[in-house]
Amino acid sequence: MWLLLCVVLSSSSSSVVLGAECGKVVTVGTASTQPVPTRAGPLTVVAYGSRASDCEDRFLFFDVGHGSSRRWIESGRTKFQKIEGIFLSNIHSDKVIDLGPVLYYSWLAGFDPDTYDGVDVYAPAGNTADYARSALDGLAVDIESRPYPTEPVVRVHDYAASFSEPAVLLETEEVTVTALRVDHFDVAVSWRVDIRDVASVVVSADISNDGDLGPLLFRLLEQTPNATMTPKVLVHEIIHDVFSNGSETHSNAATVVDRALDFGADLLVLSHMLPSPCFAELGAIPIAVPFLSQDDFAVILEDAGWNGEDLVVADDMTTIHLPDLQVDLTCTSPAECKDTPDDYVPLRTKTATSHAYSPECRRRKIHAGNNNNNNKE
DSSP states (O other), X not given: OOOXXXXXXXXXXXXXXXXXXXXXXXXXXXXXXXXXXXXOOOEEEEEEXXXXXXXXXXXXXXXXXXXXXXXXXXXXXOOOTTEEEEEOOOSOHXXXXXXXXXXXXXXXXXXXXTTOOOEXXXXXXXXXXXXXXXXXXXXXXXXXXXXXXXXXXXXXXXXXXOSSSOEEEEEOSSEEEEXXXXXXXXXXXXXXXXXXXXXXXXXXXXXXXXXXXXXXXXXXXXOOTTGGGXXXXXXXEEEOTTOSSGGGTSOOHHHHHHHXXXXXXXXXXXXXXXXXXXXXXXXXXXXXXXXXXXXXXXXXXXXXXXXXXXXXXXXXXXXXXETTTEEEOOOOSGGGTTTOOTTOOOSSOOOSOOBOSSGGGXXXXXXXXXXXXXXXX
């Protein structure tokens, strides 16, 4: 029995539908490290394609945290063959632990011997890439027992991540994905996805307050007729101000706002929030963690100077449509935080209308497009 693993140093291109017309950002999983009943671990999916395919000709997966593969399946997307690349940020378990299931399902679910072409995984050289190479090793006996004419094909793209020069990982006629090393743990990266003439999306993954996203935020793109009109979306992690020591490894509200303004973001999306909203976490954290709602996160962003109308405090499977920035809030958490403690008091009632998890979240909300009031130089 053998498992095909290719380790390469350069980027590769997959065949795609030419001329992407639209895209999506889907916050499939938004939890922090501790497992919680209402959220999956971090996974942000950027989709793009034609309007006929509902903008889902291809999927780009960024991190694959605990339970995220199941959350993706629950959305009805049971076939994984449209994944153009899986991008891993660092070796922390909440970023890679569902890699095995995603690789396995991309082979097992809906297998077609005429179209199966394997999966490309992009990981910084070292521990993260090594983990990717071994993700299916424990399933060798199971794979051998399946009556398929080929075994899983996993191409691991191993690259040296730089703090100053973004690495181009994937480049086609429709999309470019670049990665930048950032300050967090071991070797960690953040990414930028540019869907030609549709949108630019920066996904921060984990990054400390001292980390520099500038080379991604200010990256100059090839000018096309619609380049200056494409919206910018920043998907960013955040650690709430209730933590006093989080700035060593994660980003607080003031830093997140500064980066969003530097990017000129038309929409700021909070994902991978610490602690996970609607669930008081303890785990390995040596301090008591209060119960926080999503509105509690909206408040600290607004206090830091961000316009709440251009803020999405994401739930699992929140979807942002590109390029029009229409926002679908899913409210998948049970009954408006039904486990809210009786003594819970908001840190402060929010003053602006953000796309936060609040009672009116039951209905679909539409973002007002690019007409925001943030001071973007």
